[in-house]
Structure formats: C-alpha cells, structure tokens
Amino acid sequence: MEFFRISRTIPFMRYALVFNVISLITFLTAVGFLAFRGLNLSIEFTGGTVMELSYRAPANLDAIRNAIALTEKGDFQVQSFGSAQDVLIRLPSHPGLPSGQQAEAVFAGLTAAPGAGEAEACAALHADYARFTQVPVADRTAEAAEALHKQQDRLAGQCVEMRRVEYVGPQVGSELAQDGALALLMVVLGIAAYLAVRFEKKFSAAAIIANLHDVVLVIGMFAIFRWEFSLPVLAAVLAVLGYSVNESVIIFDRVREHFRTMRKASVVEVIDSAITATISRTIITHGATLTMTVTMLLFGGPALHNFALALTLGILFGVYSSVFVAAAIAKYLGVQRSDLVRPVKEERPVSP
Amino acid sequence: MNRYPLWKYLLIVVALVFGVTYTIPNFFGSSPAVQIASIKATVHADTTLMSQVEAVLKGAGITHQGIALETSGINPAIRVRLADTDTQARAQKLLETALNPDRSDPAYVVADNLLPRTPQWLQDLHALPMYLGLDLRGGVHFLMQVDLDEAINKRLQTVENDLRNLLRDKDIHHAGIQRSGDQLEIRFHDLQSRTQAIGVIHDSNADLMLKEGGTEADPLIIATLTPAARTAVQDNALKQNITTLKNRINELAVSEPVVQQQGADRVVVELPGIQDTARAKNIIGRTATLEARLVDVSADGAAATSGVVPPPFGSERFTIGRGTPVVLKKEVIFSGSQLQGAQATFDDKQQAAVAVELNDAAGRTMQQVTRENLKKPMAVVLLERGRGEVLTVATIQSEFGSRFQITGLGNAQTANDLALLLRAGALAAPMQIIEERQIGPSLGAANIDAGFRATAFGFAAVSVFMIIYYMLFGAVSVLSLAINLLLLVGMLSLLQATLTLPGIAAIAFTLGMAIDANVLINERIREELRKGTSPQQAITQGYERAFATILDSNVTTLIAGIFLFMLGSGPVRGFAVVHVLGILTSIFSAVFVSRGVVNLIYGSRRRLQSVAIGQIWRPATGGSTRA
Numbered sequence: 001m002e003f004f005r006i007s008r009t010i011p012f013m014r015y016a017l018v019f020n021v022i023s024l025i026t027f028l029t030a031v032g033f034l035a036f037r038g039l040n041l042s043i044e045f046t047g048g049t050v051m052e053l054s055y056r057a058p059a060n061l062d063a064i065r066n067a068i069a070l071t072e073k074g075d076f077q078v079q080s081f082g083s084a085q086d087v088l089i090r091l092p093s094h095p096g097l098p099s100g101q102q103a104e105a106v107f108a109g110l111t112a113a114p115g116a117g118e119a120e121a122c123a124a125l126h127a128d129y130a131r132f133t134q135v136p137v138a139d140r141t142a143e144a145a146e147a148l149h150k151q152q153d154r155l156a157g158q159c160v161e162m163r164r165v166e167y168v169g170p171q172v173g174s175e176l177a178q179d180g181a182l183a184l185l186m187v188v189l190g191i192a193a194y195l196a197v198r199f200e201k202k203f204s205a206a207a208i209i210a211n212l213h214d215v216v217l218v219i220g221m222f223a224i225f226r227w228e229f230s231l232p233v234l235a236a237v238l239a240v241l242g243y244s245v246n247e248s249v250i251i252f253d254r255v256r257e258h259f260r261t262m263r264k265a266s267v268v269e270v271i272d273s274a275i276t277a278t279i280s281r282t283i284i285t286h287g288a289t290l291t292m293t294v295t296m297l298l299f300g301g302p303a304l305h306n307f308a309l310a311l312t313l314g315i316l317f318g319v320y321s322s323v324f325v326a327a328a329i330a331k332y333l334g335v336q337r338s339d340l341v342r343p344v345k346e347e348r349p350v351s352p
Numbered sequence: 353m354n355r356y357p358l359w360k361y362l363l364i365v366v367a368l369v370f371g372v373t374y375t376i377p378n379f380f381g382s383s384p385a386v387q388i389a390s391i392k393a394t395v396h397a398d399t400t401l402m403s404q405v406e407a408v409l410k411g412a413g414i415t416h417q418g419i420a421l422e423t424s425g426i427n428p429a430i431r432v433r434l435a436d437t438d439t440q441a442r443a444q445k446l447l448e449t450a451l452n453p454d455r456s457d458p459a460y461v462v463a464d465n466l467l468p469r470t471p472q473w474l475q476d477l478h479a480l481p482m483y484l485g486l487d488l489r490g491g492v493h494f495l496m497q498v499d500l501d502e503a504i505n506k507r508l509q510t511v512e513n514d515l516r517n518l519l520r521d522k523d524i525h526h527a528g529i530q531r532s533g534d535q536l537e538i539r540f541h542d543l544q545s546r547t548q549a550i551g552v553i554h555d556s557n558a559d560l561m562l563k564e565g566g567t568e569a570d571p572l573i574i575a576t577l578t579p580a581a582r583t584a585v586q587d588n589a590l591k592q593n594i595t596t597l598k599n600r601i602n603e604l605a606v607s608e609p610v611v612q613q614q615g616a617d618r619v620v621v622e623l624p625g626i627q628d629t630a631r632a633k634n635i636i637g638r639t640a641t642l643e644a645r646l647v648d649v650s651a652d653g654a655a656a657t658s659g660v661v662p663p664p665f666g667s668e669r670f671t672i673g674r675g676t677p678v679v680l681k682k683e684v685i686f687s688g689s690q691l692q693g694a695q696a697t698f699d700d701k702q703q704a705a706v707a708v709e710l711n712d713a714a715g716r717t718m719q720q721v722t723r724e725n726l727k728k729p730m731a732v733v734l735l736e737r738g739r740g741e742v743l744t745v746a747t748i749q750s751e752f753g754s755r756f757q758i759t760g761l762g763n764a765q766t767a768n769d770l771a772l773l774l775r776a777g778a779l780a781a782p783m784q785i786i787e788e789r790q791i792g793p794s795l796g797a798a799n800i801d802a803g804f805r806a807t808a809f810g811f812a813a814v815s816v817f818m819i820i821y822y823m824l825f826g827a828v829s830v831l832s833l834a835i836n837l838l839l840l841v842g843m844l845s846l847l848q849a850t851l852t853l854p855g856i857a858a859i860a861f862t863l864g865m866a867i868d869a870n871v872l873i874n875e876r877i878r879e880e881l882r883k884g885t886s887p888q889q890a891i892t893q894g895y896e897r898a899f900a901t902i903l904d905s906n907v908t909t910l911i912a913g914i915f916l917f918m919l920g921s922g923p924v925r926g927f928a929v930v931h932v933l934g935i936l937t938s939i940f941s942a943v944f945v946s947r948g949v950v951n952l953i954y955g956s957r958r959r960l961q962s963v964a965i966g967q968i969w970r971p972a973t974g975g976s977t978r979a
Contacts, residue, residue, distance in 0.1 A: 052795070100629050100788055133630075145628045163795040165629070169786035172495065176921070183919035190911040198904065232854045235916055235924045239858075239931060242912030243865060246905030250872075253901055281875040284821070285868040288814050292864030295810035296857060301802030303487070304857050308806075311861060 009276045013268045016328040023325055027213055030220020039223050042230035045177045047170035049091040051103050052163040053110070057117025058084035064110060071109045072102075082302030085116075086163075093170055103165045104133045115160040122159035125151050180234045187238050188212065191245050199252060202333040207248040210326035214317040215241055221313055227306055236310035243289070244318025247282060248326040254278050255327070259337045267335065271327045279323070286319050354891050354955035356948050364948050367839060367940070374842035377474055378481045382466040383417070384440035386447060389429040391602050392459050392741060397421065397428045401451075401460075405430055408450045414443050433467050440464055463605030482845050483608075484624075485852035485926055488800050490793035491606075491624035492632055496597075496783045498617050503589035503781040504534065504582065510692065510711045511560070512536055515575070517712045518556055524549050536575040539566070546571045586617070588693075589781045594619055595772055600635050614921070619783070629790050637783070642688030642774065645680040646721070647729040647745060653679040670733055672742040680731055680742070685721050686714035694774035696767040697757070704767035705759040708774065715754025723751045732774065743773050803856030810860050811837070814867055822874045824953070824964035829870035832946035836866050839937040844930065852926030862934030865909065869942035873898040874965060881968050887960045895947050902943060906935050 043050050053059075064087060065078050074092035081088035091102055111126035132140070132148055152159075168176075188208065195204030218237055222229045254274035262270055293315060296308035388405060390397055402421050409416055409432070418433040434440045444462050452458040468481050486493050512529055515538065519526050526549065527539040540546040550562055550573060559581035566572035577585070594611055597619065601609050610622035626632055647653070652664035656679045663669045663679045671677050692709040699705040710718060721730075731745045746758050761767045811833070818826035840859060844851060877894030885893065913935060917928035954960055 054794075100633065100785075100790075104630070140630055140634055145630070149628065161792065161794070162790075163792040165788070165790040167785075167788040169497075171497075172787050179919045179921075183915050186915040186919070187912045190915060191908050194907055194911060231920070231924050232857075232927065235854060235920060235927045238912045238916055239861065239909070239927075242909035243905075245908040246868075249904045249908065250901050253904070277879075281871060284875070285871040288817065288867040288871065289861075289864035291813045291817070292810035292860050295813060296806040296860055298806075299802060299809055300806040300857065301798065303799055303853055304802065304806065307854065307857055 006276055006279070009269070009273045010279070012272050012275045012323065013328065013331065016324060016331070019324040020328055023213060023321070026220075027216060030216050030223070033220055033223040034216070037223055037226075039219065039229040040226045041177075042228050043090060043166060043168050043173070044231045045173050045180070045229075047093045047168050047173035049093065049103050049168075050164070050166045051089040051091070051106065052081060052165075053087045053089065053107075054161045054163050055085045055087065055116045055118075056158065056160070059087045059116050061087065063113070064089070067110050067113065068106055071105055082305075086302070093168075095170075100165065100167060101133075103162075103167070107162055108133050111160065118160060119155065119158040121155055125155055125159055176231065180231070183234070183238060184215070187241055191242065195245070195249070198249075199256075200335070200339045202335045202339060203252045203255075203330055206326050206330035206333060206335075207245055207252065209329050210248055210321040211241055211245050211318070213325060214244055214314060214321050217317045218310055218313045222306075222310070227309065230306060232304075232307040233310045236307050237314060240311055240314030240318060244314060244322065247286075247318055247322035250281070251275055251278055251322055251327060252330070255330075255335075267331060267337070270337075271331060275323055275327060282319060282323065286315055290315055354888055354951045356951050356955070360944075361948060364945055367945075368835065371835065371838035371842040373474070373477060374479050374845045375838055377468060377470040377479045377845060378841065380469040380471075380481070383433055383469045384435075384437050385431050385433045385465045385467040386440060386444045387429050387431050387463050387465040387605065387607060388447060388451065388460050389463075389602055389605065390459060391461050395459050397430050397460075402430050404451070405432065405447060408447060409443060412442075412446050414439060414446070416443075431465065431467060461602070461605040463607075465607045478846070480845060480848065482841070482851045483848050484796075484800075485850045485855070485923065486622055486624060486789065486791050486796070487853045487923060488796050488803075488851065488856075489624050490627070490791045490796035491622065492626050492629050492791075493623075493787070493789040494621040494633075494636070494785050495614070495787035496619045496621065496636075497786045498590055498593050498619060499782045499784065500586045500589060500617050503585055504577070506781075507577070507585045508534070508536065511557070511575075511577075514557070514712050515553065518552060519549060522548075522552050524552065534576060537565075538573045538575065540571045540573075543568065543571050546573060549573060590617065590619070593781060593783060597621060597636060604632060604635060618786075625793070627790070627792065629788065633785065641735045642691065642732065642743075643735060644685040644687075644730060644732050645683065646685065646725060647731055648679040648681050649728055668740070670731075670740045670742045672745065678731060678742055678745060680733065685717055685730070686710055690714035691774060692754075694771040696764065696771045699757055699759045703759060704761045704764045705757045706761065706767050706771045706774065707755070707757050710754040712754060718756070719751060719753045722748050726751070734773065744770055799853045800856075803853055803860075807856060807860040807863070811863060814864070818867065818870070821966055823966045825874050825877070825950070826966070828946050828949045828953075829867065829874065829942075831949060832870065832941045833863060833866055835945050836934075836938050836941035837863060839941060840930070840934050843933050843937065847929075847933075849929050849933075850926055851930075852923040854923045854927035855930045858927045858930035858934065862931060862938060866934070866938035866942055868905065869898070869902045869938060870946060872901055873942070873946070877963075878965055878968055881963075881965070887963045888954070891950060891954065891963065895943070895950075899943060902939065906939055910935050 059080065061078050061080065068076055068078065068089065072091060074094065076092065077088075077090040079088050080086060089106065091106065094102065108126075108130040111122075111129060114123060128148055128151060132144060135144070191211075192204060192208045195207055198204075199207075215237055218240070219229070221227070222233065251274055254277055255271055258265070258270045258274050258277075262273065265273070290312060293308050293311040296304055297312055300308050388397060388401070399421060402419060406416075406419060414434070416432045416434055420431055422429050422431055432443065434443055441464075444464055448462040451460045451462065470480060508531065512531060515536065516529055519538075524545050525541060526545065527541055530537045530539070538549065540549065546564070550564075553560060553562060553573070553575070559577055560575045561578050563574045563576075564571070565574045590613060594613060598609075598611050601611060601621070601623065604623060604626060606623045606626055608624055610620065612620045614620045621636065623632055648656075648664065648667040650664065652661075653667055655661050656663035656667065656669060657677050659669070659677060666682050667679050668682060669677055669679050690711050690713065692711055693707075694709070695707045697705055697707045725748055727747060727749070729745050729747050732743045733740045734743055744758060744761075746760065749759075758770065761770060815830040815833070818829050820826070822829065837859070840862065844855075849855075873894055876898045877890050880890035880893050881887065910932060913928055913932040917925060917932060920928050954963060
C-alpha cells in the first residue's frame with residue numbers, strides 16, 4: 001500500500017505567494033490578539049487559587065457563582081471542567097490571607113446548600129466541615145481532623161468532593177512567567193545556533209522564522225479562543241518547536257541534495273522537487289505523531305486537554321510552515337546553488 | 353552486506369535485559385504494610401524496636417510477610433509487610449497501643465502504608481517501581497519561602513551586641529553603634545580610638561569587613577558581613593529549617609515525604625497521601641523552643657525523679673528520650689534563640705563532643721551559672737506542643753562562657769545527632785507558604801488511567817497503521833517502538849525520576865516522534881527500491897541516508913528538552929526528563945535495534961529478490977509491482 005503516488009513534481013512554490021499572504025494575515029491576527037486581548041493565563045503565572053470540585057450530578061454553575069459571591073469579593077471564575085459534574089473555580093489571590101484558607105472558606109460556603117445529587121447525610125458532614133474550618137489553624141487538633149476524614153471516607157461517592165486545590169503566590173507566578181519566557185528564548189536561540197552550524201545562514205534564518213511563526217500561531221490560538229495557557233501548555237509549545245524545526249531540516253537536506261544532483265534546474269524547481277520528494281514522509285510521520293496527540297486529546301482527560309491541544313496544533317502548523325513557509329522564505333532570502341553546494345570533499349561518503 | 357557483528361547483537365540483548373529488569377518492578381503492585389517511626393527527636397527506630405515489634409505481632413498470632421528497618425529515608429522506620437488490609441488494620445491498632453504505653457505522650461507513630469511487592473533480588477539490583485508524582489498519587493505539596501533577610505538581621509543584631517561588649521571590655525570609647533540597613537556604623541570621638549577599635553575588632557571577628565568613614569572630627573567605622581559570612585549565615589539558616597521541617601514531618605507518618613531545597617531560598621515539601629493541608633501546615637509551622645536548665649539535685653528533686661512524690665516548687669519533671677526521668681529547675685540559663693552554633697567535634701582526648709557557641713549575653717549568664725554550679729548536672733530540653741523532651745544531660749566540669757563543649761557522648765553519631773537537634777530545635781528564619789497544591793487520591797488515580805489509556809490507544813493505532821502500510825518493516829518498526837518504551841520506562845525506574853501526568857504525556861509524544869525515525873528509514877528504503885537498487889543495498893542505503901536526518905531532527909528536539917528541564921519546575925520538569933530520555937532511547941531503538949532485526953531477517957540471504965515493505969509504486973511504468 002502506498003498512499004502518495006506522485007508522478008510529477010508538484011509546483012509548491014507557484015502557490016507560495018498566496019500561502020504566504022494567508023500566513024502573514026493569520027500571523028498578524030494572532031499577534032493582534034496576543035497584544036490586545038492577551039492570554040488567559042493559568043494561576044501558575046498570575047498567582048491565585050484553583051479548586052476542582054466533583055458533584056454527584058450535573059452542577060448548577062449559577063447557584064455555585066451566587067454562593068461564592070457571598071464570601072468572595074474579587075473577580076472569580078466558575079466553569080465546568082471535563083464533564084458537567086466537575087467544576088473548576090478560580091479565585092484571585094488576596095494579599096495577607098494565608099494560603100489554603102480562601103479555598104476552605106469557599107468550600108464551606110458552597111456546601112451550606114445541598115449540592116447536586118447529594119445524599120441526605122452529606123448535610124451533617126458539611127456542617128462538621130464548616131465548624132472545623134471556623135477553628136483557627138493553630139488550634140485544630142489531629143483528632144478533630146481525623147474524625148472529619150473518617151466521616152468523609154464513609155460518605156465517599158455520595159457528597160461533593162474537593163478533588164484538587166492549588167494555590168500559587170503572586171511572586172512565584174511572576175517568576176514562572178519570566179522563566180517561561182526565558183525558556184522560549186533559549187530554545188529559539190539554541191535551535192538557531194544549531195541550524196547556523198549545520199546549514200547555511202539563509203536556511204537557518206528561514207527555518208527559525210517559519211517555526212517562530214508556528215509558535216506565535218499556536219499561542220495566538222490560545223489567545224483567540226481564551227483557552228487556558230498553563231505551564232504544561234508552554235512545555236508543549238517548546239517541545240513542538242523542537243519537533244517541527246526538524247521538518248524544515250529534512251526539506252532543506254533534500255534541497256541541498258537536489259542542488260547537487262539536479263545541476264541544470266532552477267532554484268524554484270529544486271525546492272519544488274525537494275518538497276515533492278519528502279511530502280509523503282512528512283504526511284506519514286506527522287500523521288503518526290498526530291495520532292498520538294489526538295488520542296491524548298480524546299482520552300487523556302481534562303488535565304491533559306490543553307496540553308494535547310497545543311501539541312496537535314503545533315504539529316499541524318509545523319507541517320504547514322515547513323512546506324509552504326520555510327522554503328519560500330529561503331527563496332526570498334535569495335538562496336542559491338553556490339550557498340549550499342561546496343567543494344566535493346564536503347559530501348557525505350555513501351557506501352555502496 | 354547487512355550483517356551485524358556479534359557484539360552489536362550482544363549489546364541489544366544487554367539493553368533488552370536491562371529494560372526488562374528495571375521495567376517489571378512497575379507491574380508487581382503493592383502489598384499492605386504498617387510503618388513504625390519515631391516522633392521523638394531522641395528516639396530512633398532500631399533493631400531493638402524491630403524485635404519488640406516482632407514479639408508483639410507473634411504474641412497476637414499475626415504472621416507478617418517480611419519486616420525491615422529502613423534507614424535510608426528522612427527518619428529511620430520499621431516496615432512490616434502484611435497479607436491483607438484486615439491484618440494490616442489489626443496490626444496497626446495492636447502495635448500502636450503496645451508501643452505507646454503512655455497514650456498522652458506517644459513515642460512512635462504506627463501508620464498504614466503500601467510497599468512495592470517487588471521480589472528481593474530485584475530490589476537488590478535497585479530495580480524499583482517509578483516514583484509517582486503527587487498529581488498521580490494524591491497528596492499535598494508546599495513551596496515555602498525562607499526569609500533569609502531575617503536570618504541576616506538576627507545575625508547582625510548579635511554582632512552589634514558583641515561589638516558593644518567587646519569595646520567595653522577593651523576600654524575603647526565610642527560614640528554609639530547604629531544599624532543602617534545591612535551595615536553597622538560605629539562612631540568615635542577621635543581617630544586614635546578608631547584605630548584601636550579596628551585592630552581589636554579585626555582580631556576578634558573574622559566575619560566582618562571594616563571600612564573607615566566619616567570626617568576627621570566625627571570618625572566612624574562601617575562594618576558589614578563579608579560575603580562568605582553572609583552566605584554561611586543564609587546556608588545554615590536554610591539547612592536548619594530543612595532539618596526542623598524533616599523532624600516535624602515525621603509526625604505525619606507519611607511514607608515517602610520529600611523535603612528539598614529549591615533555589616537559594618526555597619524549600620519544597622511533598623507529602624504523598626496526606627489530604628489534610630490545614631493539619632500539615634499546623635505541624636510544619638509550629639514553634640519549638642530550646643532551653644538549657646540545671647538539674648534539681650536537691651533531696652526533694654531526687655525523690656521526685658522516681659515519680660513517687662511531685663517535684664518540688666520551682667522544678668519540673670521530664671524524661672530523657674523514652675524512659676529515664678529527670679527533674680529540672682524552671683529557671684532558664686539560655687534559650688535556643690541565644691544559641692549561635694552547635695557543631696560535632698572531638699575534645700582534647702579525641703572523644704566525640706559537640707562544640708556550642710552562645711551569644712554574649714547568654715555567655716555571661718553561663719559564666720555565672722557554671723562558676724556557682726561546678727560538678728553539677730545541666731540539661732538541654734526541647735519544648736514543643738507544650739511538652740518537653742530532654743536532649744542531653746551533662747556535668748559542668750569547669751567555669752566557661754559563650755563557647756563550650758558537651759563531652760562524654762560516646763560516639764560521633766550521637767554527637768552529630770545532638771548538634772543537629774540543638775541547631776534544629778527552632779526555625780532559623782521565618783517561612784511562608786508561597787505555593788500549595790492538594791490533589792485528591794481519586795483524581796490521582798483518574799489521571800493515571802487517563803494517561804495510560806491515551807498512551808495505549810495511541811500506540812495501538814500507530815502499530816496497526818505501520819504494519820498495514822509497511823508490512824514486515826512496519827512490524828519491525830513497531831517492535832523497535834515497543835523496545836523504546838521498555839527502555840524508557842526502565843531508565844525512568846532506574847533513575848527513580850518522578851513520573852507526573854505531563855511525564856506520561858511525554859511518553860506518548862515521544863513514541864509518536866520515535867516512529868518518525870522508522871518512517872524516515874522505511875520511506876528511504878522504498879525510494880531506493882523504486883530507483884531499482886537491489887534489496888540488500890536498498891536496506892543499507894536506506895538506513896545510512898536516513899541516519900543523518902534522524903540525528904538532525906533529534907538534536908533540535910533535544911535542545912528544546914534540555915532548556916525545558918533547566919527552566920521548568922514541578923510537573924514540567926517531569927515532562928522534560930521523559931522527553932530527553934525518550935529522545936536518547938528512541939535513537940538507539942529506531943536505528944540500532946530495528947536495523948539489527950532487519951539484518952537478522954534479511955541480512956544472511958544472498959539472493960534476496962524482494963523485501964516485504966509494502967507496495968512500491970513506480971511512476972515511470974505507471975503500474976505497481978511488488979519489489
């Protein structure tokens with residue numbers, strides 16, 4: 001079986017201009033959204049508290065919002081997370097309030113009214129929890145805590161459950177944001193340096209521009225659709241940057257090879273034939289990697305959702321930019337046969 | 353021809369054996385156990401306790417499946433493996449009451465635990481299951497910021513007092529000592545006393561950097577801590593806080609707690625399995641005080657020691673470690689905040705000792721007390737949770753001041769422990785929680801399921817595609833992909849790297865990327881065949897030509913992975929570790945192993961007419977043939 005039966009060179013470069021205009025427009029749109037709307041940063045970057053609650057039946061988000069509004073003065077968010085039963089609450093940080101107590105107060109407030117699908121007995125548990133949290137932390141006893149836990153265990157699966165609480169102080173948030181930006185910069189510089197050594201300058205410049213274009217598009221998508229941009233998403237973007245640069249590398253490898261073998265051909269013909277020769281491989285390998293990321297998107301649960309989304313988008317944009325953007329930029333930068341084909345001794349020896 | 357020398361096959365076999373050995377511990381699951389650890393600073397779980405535990409269990413007719421003393425962790429603990437959870441519950445209750453006769457003052461915590469069911473011979477090879485991150489097993493995570501400025505502040509305060517006393521003792525007149533920020537300004541009436549002072553201070557305190565300043569009429573010295581002294585103060589403060597935290601966490605009876613320095617001024621605390629953040633915080637943030645007091649050697653005091661009569665007025669009864677009672681006077685000679693340092697050392701008879709250094713004020717009190725109480729015993733007591741625990745009792749041998757030694761400790765280990773306890777009694781600098789995560793156990797289990805499912809389904813889908821599309825070569829690719837997974841999990845287990853949810857995602861992503869190399873090779877071979885190259889040569893050239901490209905693509909991903917590891921933290925670092933290791937294992941398996949398998953299948957056939965790599969379509973003839 002072979003999917004791609006390409007009998008002649010596909011004139012990719014003929015359409016390059018159209019695609020480049022499209023790229024430029026989408027790129028500018030993404031930059032515009034990033035500049036004016038900004039990213040929906042997770043609390044890892046902004047500081048604050050996140051709570052994940054799991055109800056027994058589909059939760060009533062409005063009722064939850066009203067209950068929180070009684071105690072919480074700041075700008076909080078309530079949204080469903082993964083399924084209708086699971087709810088994610090994001091609270092802003094209040095200077096001076098000890099970590100964790102904000103979440104405790106909100107949870108105690110939420111359980112004052114019966115939650116969706118809860119058993120009768122939960123009311124007693126919630127009352128005990130509220131009483132427990134009224135006690136200053138320093139005066140709480142191990143016995144009281146243990147009694148509460150026993151009760152929680154007994155009613156497990158019948159009452160609303162606090163699945164996760166995360167608190168990030170504001171100073172940590174700003175540091176993580178800085179480290180993230182630094183990581184992005186270092187990865188870009190590192191890859192640029194490698195390509196500059198490995199290839200000719202014009203190619204490495206073209207590859208870097210093309211792949212930065214991918215990064216901006218992926219991050220731009222997160223800005224446009226207000227998807228939450230978290231630390232794992234940043235990691236995914238960086239990983240995919242390293243991965244998709246390699247696509248440009250493969251095409252440029254072929255361009256170099258074809259410059260050697262196709263002595264008479266024009267630059268455009270060489271680029272077209274190189275892309276044509278690699279297109280089957282490009283689609284199949286990326287198809288395989290996409291299969292993995294899409295399964296992650298479908299089966300990885302809500303915790304991996306945005307991470308898998310960033311990987312998937314990154315791979316798609318990576319293929320697009322390697323085929324239509326990178327080579328075209330190299331062409332605009334005026335790449336010539338003499339840039340790549342150096343004296344014969346440079347050639348990699350090929351064993352028979 | 354396409355043949356591997358024997359050593360290459362041997363290498364592959366060794367790698368496989370390694371992979372299998374270190375991967376299988378992950379599949380043994382875990383069995384219920386109870387863990388016994390001490391919560392007293394002076395009591396340690398040891399072999400005596402172990403035989404006591406065995407006797408208790410035997411007495412109640414409970415058979416255990418192994419008992420071991422673990423000394424590798426933060427706190428030595430005894431772990432008893434049991435058949436099922438019912439036995440576990442019984443043993444836990446039984447041991448708790450048997451080991452803690454005094455319920456109001458327990459010495460040990462007996463907690464339920466899970467132990468990996470890995471066979472002993474594997475454990476001897478250090479083959480253990482992967483360490484799961486909190487997002488997979490549930491628990492609490494704290495990131496604490498240590499206020500190191502406060503530690504410097506405290507130190508400067510002491511230095512200021514010391515300087516005042518020093519100048520007074522040496523009879524050098526000064527016009528006042530003032531703090532301004534991180535420096536001390538000492539004013540003088542004339543230049544001569546300043547010169548004198550510089551000499552004196554220089555001789556007595558090596559930690560200070562002195563600079564002359566002011567005018568001729570109003571001369572002054574600006575004293576600052578040397579950078580080395582500053583770093584030492586901060587390092588000690590951080591270490592002391594970490595030790596204190598470790599001691600306190602023992603009380604929570606967590607099976608594998610993590611207390612680790614992160615960066616210059618932060619401490620990470622991870623408590624798997626703990627759900628009650630409030631209580632954990634309460635214990636972590638508790639204040640403890642250290643006090644030195646005289647032993648009440650009066651007749652009444654001696655009588656009270658046996659516990660028959662109440663201690664006399666002005667005295668209190670304490671216990672040393674688990675047993676020996678001692679009656680101490682209530683007056684405090686010095687407290688922990690006046691303690692400047694405690695180091696394990698050797699005395700002039702080459703016996704283990706602890707060198708203690710007090711600040712000047714405490715030194716003066718000490719001088720007076722020791723003069724009046726020669727040859728009498730003195731004790732150091734740690735007060736925590738309203739209860740006291742005597743760390744050591746020593747006899748005053750001579751009159752001394754702010755520097756003295758505690759001797760007669762037996763061995764170096766005891767001296768080390770005592771020095772640590774003296775230093776760690778209280779937190780050196782205030783700490784603040786700046787990040788907190790609490791993950792419920794059900795969420796952790798759900799995360800493992802989701803991550804596992806995603807990886808398995810993805811792997812299956814890719815495998816099916818590869819085999820249909822590339823036939824035998826596809827099967828070889830899948831085999832090498834499976835070996836890649838095996839080696840990756842083996843490496844992660846061997847390194848005991850923390851596996852997080854993004855880490856599982858990285859495994860899936862790495863597999864997706866690893867298949868890239870095999871596709872590259874297979875496509876190249878097809879291309880060579882299409883050109884009409886003979887099958888054997890097509891295999892050789894396919895592998896060789898693809899290798900340069902594979903290397904290139906992996907280098908760029910490796911760059912991204914390394915920077916992520918350097919700049920990431922927590923779960924992201926888990927992602928980066930898997931990513932980087934995965935790239936390394938994938939080069940090995942995709943290029944080296946898969947070539948080996950192909951060589952094994954085709955390499956020895958001389959007149960090879962065709963290889964099963966799927967249909968090769970030749971554009972020139974327009975038709976399709978099997979090559």
